[in-house]
Amino acid sequence: MSVSYAGNGAHTGSYYAASANPAPLRPALEGAQEADICVVGAGFSGLSTALHLAEKGYQVTVVEGARIGWGASGRNGGQIVNGLNASLQKIGKSYGQDTARFVAGLVTEGGKIIRERVSTYGIQCDLKDGNVFAAFNDMHMRELEEKKQLWESYGLNDQRMLTKSEIREHAATDLYVGGMIDPTGGHMHPLNLCLGEAAAIEANGGTIYEMSPVVSVDTNAARPVIRTEKGQITCRILVLCGNAYLGHVVPDLENRVMPVSTQVMATEPLGEDRARALMPADTCIEDVRYILDYYRMSADNRLLFGGGTVYGGTDPKDIKAKLWGNMMKVFPQLSDVKIDYAWSGNFALSFSRVPQMGRLGNATYYAHGYSGHGVTGSHTFGRILAEAINGDASRFDVFAKLPWIPFPGGRTFRVPYSVLGSWYYEIRDRLGW
Numbered sequence: 544m545s546v547s548y549a550g551n552g553a554h555t556g557s558y559y560a561a562s563a564n565p566a567p568l569r570p571a572l573e574g575a576q577e578a579d580i581c582v583v584g585a586g587f588s589g590l591s592t593a594l595h596l597a598e599k600g601y602q603v604t605v606v607e608g609a610r611i612g613w614g615a616s617g618r619n620g621g622q623i624v625n626g627l628n629a630s631l632q633k634i635g636k637s638y639g640q641d642t643a644r645f646v647a648g649l650v651t652e653g654g655k656i657i658r659e660r661v662s663t664y665g666i667q668c669d670l671k672d673g674n675v676f677a678a679f680n681d682m683h684m685r686e687l688e689e690k691k692q693l694w695e696s697y698g699l700n701d702q703r704m705l706t707k708s709e710i711r712e713h714a715a716t717d718l719y720v721g722g723m724i725d726p727t728g729g730h731m732h733p734l735n736l737c738l739g740e741a742a743a744i745e746a747n748g749g750t751i752y753e754m755s756p757v758v759s760v761d762t763n764a765a766r767p768v769i770r771t772e773k774g775q776i777t778c779r780i781l782v783l784c785g786n787a788y789l790g791h792v793v794p795d796l797e798n799r800v801m802p803v804s805t806q807v808m809a810t811e812p813l814g815e816d817r818a819r820a821l822m823p824a825d826t827c828i829e830d831v832r833y834i835l836d837y838y839r840m841s842a843d844n845r846l847l848f849g850g851g852t853v854y855g856g857t858d859p860k861d862i863k864a865k866l867w868g869n870m871m872k873v874f875p876q877l878s879d880v881k882i883d884y885a886w887s888g889n890f891a892l893s894f895s896r897v898p899q900m901g902r903l904g905n906a907t908y909y910a911h912g913y914s915g916h917g918v919t920g921s922h923t924f925g926r927i928l929a930e931a932i933n934g935d936a937s938r939f940d941v942f943a944k945l946p947w948i949p950f951p952g953g954r955t956f957r958v959p960y961s962v963l964g965s966w967y968y969e970i971r972d973r974l975g976w
Contacts, residue, residue, distance in 0.1 A: 552753070553610070554610055554613060557617075557618055557807070557809075557884055558845065558847065558883070559618065559621075559732060559735070560617070560734065562732070563734050563738060564738055568610075568754075569752055569753040571752060571754040571771075571774075572755040572773065572774035574775075576604075576775070576776050578602065578603075578750075579602040579778065579779050580603045580604070580932065581604050581767070581769060581781050582606070583760075583781070583784060583785055583789075584607065584789075585606075585611045585612065585613075585741060585753070586612060586615060586921065587736075587737065587740075587921035587925070588786060588917075590741060591740070591923075591925020591929075592782050592910075592926075593744050593782075594740055594744050595925060595929035598747055599933055601933075602749075603748075603749040603750070604749070604750045604751075604752070604776060605744065606757060606769065606771070607753045607755065611737050611738055612733070614786065615786065615788075615888050615889060615917060616733060617734035618733070619805075620730075620827070620838075620847065621730050621733045621839065622728070622729075622827045622829065622837055622839065623654045623918055624674055624916060624918070624919065625654060625725055627646065627896065627916055629895060631647055631650075634897065637895065642945070645941050647694070647698070651701075652919075652922075652923045653920055653923040654727055654729065656922040657736065657919070660739070664739055664740075664742070666736060666740070668736040668739060669732045669735070669841070669842040671730055671731070672728070672729045673728060673824065674724070674725050674729060674730065674826060675713045675722050675724045675826050675827070676725075676829060676831050677718075677828050677830040678720050678723075679718065679719060679720065683830075684704075684721050686831060687831065688704065690723070702724065704723050706721050707719065707720050707721050712823050713823070713826050714828055714874075715820060715821050715823070716874060719830075722828075732842070755771040755772075755773075757771055757785075758792065760781070760783070760793050762793070762906075764777075765906075766778060767781035767904070767906050778906075780906050780907075782928060782932075783796070783907065784910060786890070786911045786912075786913070786917070789911070796909060799911070800891035800899070800912045801891070801892045803852050804858055804888065805850070806850065806858075806862045806886070807886060807887075808862060808867075808884060809846070809883055810846045811880055811882075811883050812843050812844050813877075814844055818846075821840075821874060822839070822840050827839035836848070836869050836870075836873065845883070846880075848869075848870045849866070851866060859887065862885035863882050867882075890917060891912050891914070892915070893911075893914055894948045895947070897945065898913045898924060899942070899945075902943065910924040910925075
């Protein structure tokens with residue numbers, strides 16, 4: 544995280560930033576300070592960790608390089624999708640059935656935490672229930688059937704298959720042959736959720752500094768130290784939640800994940816009638832391709848349409864051009880609409896697609912690598928980090944003991960390697976095999 548990583552620290556030009564609830568600008572960190580627990584990063588991971596700890600009575604200080612929710616947490620598609628990027632089947636094969644059963648026991652936890660936060664603290668973030676997985680062909684339907692059966696084998700029985708006619712209740716398009724709905728999923732305004740959680744931390748006695756990019760971290764000292772351009776904090780416990788935006792500050796974590804950008808655009812308001820005609824059930828949708836599209840309606844009836852990936856985390860020159868063609872395939876009836884906002888943001892990809900958490904030294908904790916499934920996973924991992932700091936490391940230790948797998952080719956070749964892999968899966972999706 545360099546001093547200039549966020550430019551002037553202002554939010555990206557997203558629909559979320561334009562429609563954010565009023566929030567104060569917190570002060571920057573200045574001078575040498577002491578803290579019991581210091582959390583770096585005010586995205587979902589850091590906010591979840593800090594709020595869980597503050598509720599337990601800990602004195603928590605959060606340090607954010609830009610504004611609350613500036614990174615992926617305030618820019619994403621706003622979809623609550625249960626599960627990790629890696630399937631339970633893959634986790635079982637890679638790490639054993641005990642680990643798969645453990646993960647199955649927490650894949651719906653993040654959504655429950657979000658709903659509890661919204662209810663307890665009265666967070667206004669347009670929370671709605673239901674997410675749909677859309678299938679383009681029979682192969683995709685078989686994959687969804689297998690996923691449903693696998694989840695049921697672990698006692699997860701909420702998902703229901705959708706026929707071609709049933710999925711039209713969620714998206715008025717002829718593109719899909721069917722799909723699957725998870726009513727325990729959902730969608731919301733992610734930046735407003737971040738802002739509400741930040742306010743909850745402060746209501747529980749926590750302190751938040753904004754506009755304070757961390758320039759160095761000492762995890763080897765008896766008491767960890769973070770330094771910014773104008774200040775530093777020495778703490779008893781340090782928690783690193785910078786994810787894709789931590790940059791070069793912590794070399795031990797830098798090569799464990801790769802930044803990947805994804806893009807979203809928002810149409811002009813469509814009006815209630817047109818919005819409901821397009822998406823009658825007001826759920827959110829993602830298709831099941833390797834490079835997928837995802838979309839939903841906002842509270843003011845804009846279509847928020849996202850997709851695409853750029854390995855390495857760079858932004859496309861023309862986001863609208865990148866997404867427009869796919870949106871037209873789904874909803875050709877929107878050819879006349881104007882795009883009011885288009886933006887990009889980075890998530891952190893791990894090679895295994897399984898999030899990572901662990902310790903550096905004796906007093907520094909970290910979590911990162913949600914691989915595109917961070918909305919729910921970050922809330923769960925925040926709770927698990929707080930549990931470990933509070934003395935119960937049972938769930939933390941399961942993830943901390945999982946081996947992390949480096950990207951083939953290291954930093955030099957991880958991007959071209961990943962691009963080649965994505966090409967293979969894209970061809971596979973197109974051919975339906």
